[in-house]
Amino acid sequence: MSVPALEVRGLVKHYPGVKALDGVDLVVRRNEVLGLAGENGAGKSTLLKALVGLVAPDAGSIHVRGEPVRLRSVVDAADHGIGMVFQEQSLVPNLTAAENIVLGSEGPAVRRGVYRWEVMRRLAQEQLDKIGSRIDPLARTDSLSFADRQMVEIAKVLRIEERTQHPPVVILDEPTSVLEPKEIDTLFAQIRRLREFATVIFVSHRLDEVLDVCDRVTVLRGGRSVGEVATAGAVPRELHRMMIGSTGSDDHYHENAATTVVSEEPRLSVRGLSGATFRDISFDVARGEIVAIVGVHGSGREDVCRALFGAEPTTAGEIRMDGRTIELPSTRAACAAGIGYVPAERKIEGMVGPMSVAENMTLAKQRARLAGPFVAPRKQATLVDSWIRRLSIRTPGRDTPIQRLSGGNQQKVILARWLVAGDVRLLLLDHPTRGLDIGARSEVYRLMRELAATGVATVLLGDSLEEAIGMADRILVMTDGRVATEVACPNGGKPSPLDLVKEMV
Amino acid sequence: MNIVLRPAAVIMSLSLAAAVLSGCSEQAAGGNDTAAGGEAACEPSAVRLVGQVRNESNPYEASWLAGGDAFAKSVGLTQERLTYDGDSTKQQEQISQILAGDTKCLVMNVLPNGDSDTAPIVKGADQAGAYLVTQWNKPADLKPADYKTWLSHITYNGVESGQQIGDALATAIGGSGGIIALQGVLDTAAAKDRFAGLQKSLEKNTGVKLLDQQAANFSRAEALTVTKTLLTKHGDKVKGIWAANDDMALGALEALQQAGLAGKVAVVGIDAVPDAVTAVKNGTMTATVSSDGSWQGGVGLAIGFCAATGKLKVEEIAKDNRAFFAEQFLITKDNAGEFAAPKTNPADFECGNVFNRVAGPLT
Amino acid sequence: MTSEVVNAPRRQSRRGASFRDAGPPVALIVVFLVFAALSPQFRSLDNVANIVDAAAVLAVVTCGITFVLMMGSIDLSAAGVMGASALTVSLLVANNRNDNDFGLLGIAVAVLLGCAFGCLSGLALVLLKVPSFMATLGMSAVGLGVATLMFAGVQPNISDTMVKGLAIERFLGLSYLTWIAAGCVLVGWLVQRYTRLGRYAFAIGGAEEVLALSGVKVKPYKVAVFTLAGAFYGLAGVMVTSQLGAGLVQAGDGYDFSAITAAVVGGTLLTGGRGGIGHSAVGVLLVMVLTNGLVQVGVSPYWQGGVEGLIVVAAVAAAVIPQRRRNQVVK
């Protein structure tokens, strides 16, 4: 058998108080697509960072084609033929695609500090050709669609080929989390094409995807590799069981906890709502109902969601809450009306990273921690601690900066933000499970069900069609800024993703 | 913040309590309250000489400090040089810091940044019993004669100098034609007086027409741009340029040179900085008015030194000498040679001679 | 002055971007036409040449500051660096203080001194992690101190005909200094468009952490950008000296804020990653047209500063309003 392209032996990494990697072993064979699965905190990110030289391991070794190596930086890793497509896209938005592709290793495109644009365009084109992308290399990156940017990113990583004579190792960290189904298909086609000349490590929270595109999956748990599965014939549940260490519940979406919607006056009633990117939107959400809005990029569903939170201006239409017409000139007005919003971009729009868990949790509903006009430290402590317990948020304490928590726990704090005052009547959830692992997702789902049971109406922009179908009582399909159709989605009568996709395009 | 907050609150409430208990007072307690006031004469070697000007980076004020140094050296002392970058608050801060030290034999020769800065300096010096001589800027209703240790205020008659150079300019352009005026920093007495002088001159020389007036803030660079703009605005109508100081006049000269008008437009200024005197001598500038920086720097300290050492009794200084215009001369091509190399004359600083250059009481 | 994370949630539409780019030139034309209508002297060819001449020094300073602003940093060291360079050059070329007569070499030394100051600011930023606002403010004070030391009480007047000639001699109706400034703008544009330094400065303003992730060592480029800016200030100090015929400590007074104003009015963002030399050149002209126009139409000197401030705010507002968004971050 040939020497593996990449091998990791007994890698250990300590962070203060945490053992992120506890002797991980990993073998990546040449020209295979290896899936890496594991819950948040299983050590995936740390392992990947170690592989591209961003984290120095405390013990253990990394072997590239049998040779032990020490990777000190991204450049070092690239010299050994290892490159990574980062979860948060790592492109400079105000440079051209070509510049991003050659960034850091311009080679002949820059001679003595002077750019040779034609050479650069050619170099970039070569990379883009490899993956069959037809993006204009000289387009500014921030004018490209998200999926196109992902392509640019892959093209950029493939530049490492030029540094070594051997086939490169390309790491894709959560590449699908923000892609639309069609874009995912394109990406998978690219990955299969990549396999012809490269080795791929693929990381995703969506186990079906992992099984779909990978040849083999290694499962991490608690900083160790706990198993390896050949994907042919494997089912997600088996992987899931290995990831969490026990048999996962079949009821991922907690469907049996779904409340029966009693037909009564709707909690939210939208009539003829129009804005810059959407027109004439009308729908109702009853108390305790979860309504999902699905649609491709550019369907306008995000903007509808933001308009309902007063974060996007509207030009016409009426919004009623519990029968009373409300005006939403600002996000503050929406808050006062009992509307809560969990934005998709958690790190930018959701949380205030350097501020504490307690401050983040009470940011929207200050009233909950006040006595008169003053902050009551005891009241705040009791309140925050109780929500930390109720949502089992894993944090060293309420005063820990939220940026030190894992993604799932951060998201729980953001959700708790709307619950602490107990006055939320409508929740707008924009990709609430983006970037969360299965365990954390499941907890968010459970929470949504619990809230629905108390009568909270929910508008959900799902991370995937499956999620929308699994959680929603009703689904609105949006295309080109309009509601194309409405699909009932009761327990036991769920539509299939295919049916929805047909409506979406 | 919580940790910091508690002691702060305590300190706050304590200090408030203390205030209620003890009431307020005019002056900080402690230190020496002996208002010297000329009672006990100081040993010459114990006198502390302080000279304060805006900055050391212009020729006029540099020569002021040099004059102060020369005087200090003549009596075996050194001058403490203070500069405040034309920053009123910084000047006050420095003064109050100086006055917080030993003020028994302190002599200060100060150039207040503007009229408004004089009162607090005077008040502070008076309370601390420091000898003070101020120059140039002072509000009219504030009079040294009302104070014990504010020995004198020296200035030049800005109206007179503004008028003198205005007249010289009028003569140079043959009594008729358009001129432009470059004003100094608008809220200073010097700028206002000098401009008032120009207006007087214009009343007399009816043929001369003031085409435009702009502020160039006593700055050579600003004068350059403003002059260039005014030259294009008024074109050939400009026969002369009146500048409220020499720096601006020199800036205007550069502008004329760049516009190819060198020698065709008459320029006048005030202050007699070396470059301007040279220019007058060469004929590129028409006239300037002397104000002798090094003499000002020396004589202010000398008056204070004489008073501190008891050679000059404050009560005995003639009332007219407590606030006076110093002699100034119109410098034209004829007499420029005499002013080309200003020297300090130690004799000027003898206690008997310090008021020799009094041209008249302040009006 | 913050860096937004790479993938801004809502992209600028391309139309919005072009709006921003078109705003300042349109404002320039409008302001010019307004003054031209109000004052016949303003629209004379002489005055237009005068405006362009007067813009020379500010243009050079703004060239330097633009690169720093593109990175998202700020530079307040122009005043000090120009003062030091003005004194240096006036003491090195033929002058009344000493027997030096180094001519062009003197100019080169002054520019190099500017580089050194810029380099120090940059080093303070990357090594000591002092925000550029403070690092350059401190450097400005140091520059003024050095200049005052060299001044030593006597104004150095230059007699070097070559240096003085730069301000006096004309080519095609504009002074040599103006052509030098035009050259600087061209060089600046080339640097910004065609060199790694320029493109990286732009990229640092866009997403600094991405550069680091791509294995680019950002720090040397930051220092280099400040050094380049210092060179421009050094040259500007020489130009002021040539105009005034003397080395003044105050040579750079006020240029720091005017240059930032010019750059921002031209459409360069203080947060970095947007704008450039072309924008700044338009901004410089806009500021100069305003200054000149207000004098030409006879606005009282008391009010000139205020009216200028008002128009600058209005110009920026006019450029910004078409692309206002409700949830926009403005610092």
Next chain:
Amino acid sequence: MSTAVAMKPVHRLTGFMPLIALVALVAALTVADPDFLTQRSLIAVARTAAPLIVLAAGATLVVLCGGIDLSIAALASLSTVFLALWLPELGGLATPAVILVAAAIGAAQGAAHVLLRIPSFIVTLGGMAILSAVALVISGAGTVRVVDDSTIHWLDLYLAGYVPMSAAMAVLVVALIAVVLTVTPLRSWIAATGYSESAARLAGTPVDLVKIGAFCVSGGCAGLAAVMLVSRQFSGGPTMADNLLLPAVAAIVVGGTAITGGHGSVWRSFAGALVVTLLRVGLPIVGVPSAYEQILYGAIIVVAVALTLDRAKVSTVK
């Protein structure tokens, strides 16, 4: 988790850095001139620093929100003129009137920044020019003398014979702002706005009001600083406080408040203002020549910022 525990001592130390810098500076000045460390001298420093402290404290709020207020000094100058003009007619009411008007002007600038979406740097830069022009015009471009200063004279007195009233007022203002921020949701709102404006807005924080409020307080503080200056100078002038702008900003940054917003406090600016005052006043007093004084000022301020900056809280330094 032990992370937090391990961080604490370091964190505490950085919190005290402005204070340490202050003490070090006093020590250095004392070494240079032993006469510097006298009671009277320190009292004079406290009195001197008062207007700067108040100015810096107000502007700190704007900086915490992620903006900058360049108009404070010009606004203080204008306020001195207002006060000097109004004292004869309004008497004791002139002081609150001036503070209110200054606060209103600050709020107006804040509103322009928020509503027109113009960067605060530009709004306040323009504001600086406009306010200066107004001050020049209404004062007739000259100093306005205060003949009867009886109603503001109290600011120039000494509490208990030692504490300058202006300094006590400055401490009071700083403490008041700090206390109000801590015991109300304002601190969370301001910090959230400064760290991440979009996140703050989407959490329903009244970002616009918070910003306008910060500018309003900044303006009010400029007004109060103006009252202190007038009580010290016995007059108002259209350019009187102009030179305090850069020292005030320097005070904020030297205190360790992040110029990018979010992290910092008014107490830090308090210490920063004392450091800057000591540099402005102390260096020439202990006999440093003018040219070297500027060089030292520049160098020390850079080093002081390097010391006080809390690198754990401020990720990117621009």
